Amino acid sequence: MTRPSGRAADQLRQVTLTRHYTRHAEGSVLVEFGDTKVICTASVEGGVPRFLRGTGQGWITAEYGMLPRSTGERMQREASRGKQGGRTLEIQRLIGRSLRAAVDLKNLGENTIHIDCDVIQADGGTRTAAITGACVALVDALGVMKQRKLIKRVPPVQMIAAISVGIYQGEPVLDLDYPEDSAADTDLNVVMTDKGGFIEVQGTAEAAPFTAEELNAMLELARKGIAELFAHQAAALEA
């Protein structure tokens, strides 16, 4: 099997994390997994949703969007259609759940952190790139919250990263790009913590069902790839 990109089966695309990418947000990161490019911002607002008022606890929520021509064919703009599609809602729910695992919400005070992930160029793996970049933006936003004295100290963060794996032409491969994704038999998105635990595992048989062995092989690849992503995150945060 040869991957369309010529990568090894266990090889990530070029990963770049650019902090302070835009100026206004408390955290702003451009994340690139090869040709997939996502702007991730973390915006801090006082107050929490109604169900948390008075609890002293904070909240993290996420929204996701794609620019209409981030893709090969122009997609209709969701704002002009008047609603977000099912895929969009599914992805932003996943991002939100994943990021809420990064930090104990009790440590945020009654503040909300809005994560916005906007895809400016898509080549497969936008949701996993988004989670990986958003976690860095979240860390930056926590630093700003401390500076603004919204919180007394930056709380401990369990770093979160995500990658897609799949069965392509019968073999497990890491970090599917769009040509692989469209042709894969199985597609699995994995979200992990830097302690090695799973936060989300979402696998879908696109063509043939997959076996427990294939699942475990894919999880192993994911674990390896995510370990590299944690290194990228750490390097970016130290820069």
Add this chain to the structure above:
Amino acid sequence: MTRPSGRAADQLRQVTLTRHYTRHAEGSVLVEFGDTKVICTASVEGGVPRFLRGTGQGWITAEYGMLPRSTGERMQREASRGKQGGRTLEIQRLIGRSLRAAVDLKNLGENTIHIDCDVIQADGGTRTAAITGACVALVDALGVMKQRKLIKRVPPVQMIAAISVGIYQGEPVLDLDYPEDSAADTDLNVVMTDKGGFIEVQGTAEAAPFTAEELNAMLELARKGIAELFAHQAAALEA
């Protein structure tokens, strides 16, 4: 650990599949997993979505809803809110993907089968009950299609069933009911074929991350439970 219901860790709730539950649909099944009750109908319509026209191939799509008072607290009716929520869209996309794995769409002619899963009483596991019941409704609808000569023969069906598993008080348990679901550390929905392959695996850490070992233990439980569901489906279809 004692389950709130007193069930053993690997014990399903009482499963009932009532065919021909309502009169108009080509397939109509009431599925009950304990107190969770879902009406699953399969409706046959001539024609396919635009992207399939002229291909000679059919389509299967699904929608999901909950009656406003199927739950402990009344939920706002989605029709009056003016949109379906993210959870609803996510579930109906899952049901649709799962059911499309049951039959080769090339065997349907240019017809669409609409799967509607409406929860009349919820006690956890509505999406897995829906998939399990909808597959039986689908089989009945295929029989009607043959009678109406929309297809020449009933195509081979790969039966599909689904169950939730989770880590409850540190132990893997099968078929979570609502009290378990709300308290579980991890929730995993598994969709399988009767050949033993996985169609969907969706695991979410609600509290602490889960390990590969826990994932495999849960998958093992799921496999056992789903095998029982296939027996229930077969018995219902023979009746």
Add this chain to the structure above:
Amino acid sequence: MTRPSGRAADQLRQVTLTRHYTRHAEGSVLVEFGDTKVICTASVEGGVPRFLRGTGQGWITAEYGMLPRSTGERMQREASRGKQGGRTLEIQRLIGRSLRAAVDLKNLGENTIHIDCDVIQADGGTRTAAITGACVALVDALGVMKQRKLIKRVPPVQMIAAISVGIYQGEPVLDLDYPEDSAADTDLNVVMTDKGGFIEVQGTAEAAPFTAEELNAMLELARKGIAELFAHQAAALEA
């Protein structure tokens, strides 16, 4: 004239009222008028709409829906269309007005009772079945309110029931089923109290205009049929 069902002109279909049909709602009734089956729930919530706040008075409101395949041809799901149709809104306004006549709202405290009527199988007369069943669910909800000490005593209830009548092949008939309803010259929905007063009278000439004599003949039939419905309600509530 022979009715498609073989019933006498003044004969109701088989009427069944099943209380405690689902588990969560304060009142939950499955009402069946022949093949027409509607789940009616009454849900109690603290608080009232803004225009009643501070008045000490309660509120009763209703919503109505049909499962997509409750009908001979699948209807588009209103939640996915993004709005309720005119027929739906008209019917739920009728149900709400009718039920508010059952009890003096001053006796409810500042609580709201939501009536949800969801048609799981339609064969004509869904709105009249809904009103008839919902009144029983309302009585059950009042009992629960008393148990929960939301009200001191169960207030007096004026029972409400409803039936359709029409001119079918030139003759007045009671309780139209779908084949009659589609072919009727005139369709009249009548809502009454158990004291014999009219709450709503809504007559529509589908084909030819109707006369005052025909109207009175239809009202007479309705009165007879509704008297039987009150007996069914009473029997159900005594059970």
Add this chain to the structure above:
Amino acid sequence: MTRPSGRAADQLRQVTLTRHYTRHAEGSVLVEFGDTKVICTASVEGGVPRFLRGTGQGWITAEYGMLPRSTGERMQREASRGKQGGRTLEIQRLIGRSLRAAVDLKNLGENTIHIDCDVIQADGGTRTAAITGACVALVDALGVMKQRKLIKRVPPVQMIAAISVGIYQGEPVLDLDYPEDSAADTDLNVVMTDKGGFIEVQGTAEAAPFTAEELNAMLELARKGIAELFAHQAAALEA
């Protein structure tokens, strides 16, 4: 009993029908029932809704709206709320059904007549004024259709008019204005043909239930009032 307006119980308000009120529509009538003022236009368009295509038959449909400050308190504009309310939909469905009784749709060719009834000032009875005015606009539109050779001859028209009646302070009164309408025990809208048949009878008990005797007394009043409305229509059409 004295009516707030000083009118006799069986006395209509001043009725005015101004044809050719606006310039563009094929039929355009300003109808005034006292201080209630409604612009009714009939617009002719080629083509019919999908369910009638190829039948050679035409269609009549209606929409209704109120200017935001046609009422004592400003109402929110439905266009900016993003949906029409239940009352609006109910009224426009009534207007449409009523006008479709005026003419045999087979005589219209495959053309659609859109009736628009827009209330510029409201003082009770807007729906009945709308129906009464719209029927005159419809007649004018049929004349234009003949001129434009869309139809060979103006088809026979069964004139349609409508009035409200009610029980006010215990007595039946004709043509309720807003102060009466808000205080009435019962409100009944009646739509009739010039042959004396009923097209719609919609009665609602606002406070106490009403009796068959009251209903018949109200219908008698309505019949008298509508006869006068037919005279107003005829005079307007002859002018």
Add this chain to the structure above:
Amino acid sequence: MTRPSGRAADQLRQVTLTRHYTRHAEGSVLVEFGDTKVICTASVEGGVPRFLRGTGQGWITAEYGMLPRSTGERMQREASRGKQGGRTLEIQRLIGRSLRAAVDLKNLGENTIHIDCDVIQADGGTRTAAITGACVALVDALGVMKQRKLIKRVPPVQMIAAISVGIYQGEPVLDLDYPEDSAADTDLNVVMTDKGGFIEVQGTAEAAPFTAEELNAMLELARKGIAELFAHQAAALEA
């Protein structure tokens, strides 16, 4: 060049301002610029939008609509389409900004004045007629606010009026009607105060770009026309 209407290049259409046109609104004016007819109401409500609460300052906001058959071809009703179009929003934003220039909002107390401009017949220039008429309605509403003691005195009002000018067949013309508007090379809407200052200048090249000289010639025409409009406003307010 001859204008379709035979008017001189610098000649307004017949202008009429009818105060107290409808009964309920605090200010209600029918404005006519030839065949363009707009009902402008000013409605006073206690309270202000959230961003002004507690400032002691008032607010003026505007909405605009067209009756479906105010135009040569029937337009779809925005309330039934479920949203206001871009042109509508653009015009109502313009009306709102223009009217807020008429009075110092600090003089209104925490009250909101809603301006509603509804076109009942369109023949070009609806937005400029609307602004001109709405300013008179605003003055009337301020008088009512004083009577109701919502404000201590009627604040000073800078009268606002508006006109369209354009380049038609190569020459600047004043107050374009619909036939001119559809054929014009350039269309310019001008809003001024009675002190001679500009509030809004919105020019659009429909066909060929326009020059600074043409712009100045159009502005000169506008100034002349608006001076006449101020005279019409003053005469109406003195009547």
Add this chain to the structure above:
Amino acid sequence: MTRPSGRAADQLRQVTLTRHYTRHAEGSVLVEFGDTKVICTASVEGGVPRFLRGTGQGWITAEYGMLPRSTGERMQREASRGKQGGRTLEIQRLIGRSLRAAVDLKNLGENTIHIDCDVIQADGGTRTAAITGACVALVDALGVMKQRKLIKRVPPVQMIAAISVGIYQGEPVLDLDYPEDSAADTDLNVVMTDKGGFIEVQGTAEAAPFTAEELNAMLELARKGIAELFAHQAAALEA
């Protein structure tokens, strides 16, 4: 007067035009006016809107959006609110009209060019930056259309650019940034062709009305600034 940025009154911000910014679109330009950054894509699609079908003519249309945290305070995402706001619609209508002046639509064949302008960072002047960048993206898209043989030759393009000018602290200034824009007395957006003609002139008095002299001074500044923008466009297109 000193501008917050220290710029001279007639000085543009740093202007950058980056072609081929994203990969999929036929034209893709990142335009920067200082800290204002907008991604402009031009997407080519076969077919035209209904009103142009069969005319052999093409169409250019535009959409505009802002990322939620492109601004100092996070704005609600329009896709999740379910509608585009009035400001958005107004801007995208302006962009569309402006770009349609760049090329004779008869030269496009029955193809549509979708212009998407998405603001990733806002600091005033987003609409003028968008128009200036989009015109370059349009030129690139025309080149691709020729390569793909959708058109025989690249048609002549009249370059279009836009700038804002205003009265800031009593003096006319060019290219307002956000701090100036929020404090300006008057704000004027000017769109011109490279032949020196005006396409759009939109001036709004934010505080005090403006005079004809001020308008002319602002237009003079705009003309100077736009000449520089044409040089930037030319340089980018030659690169």
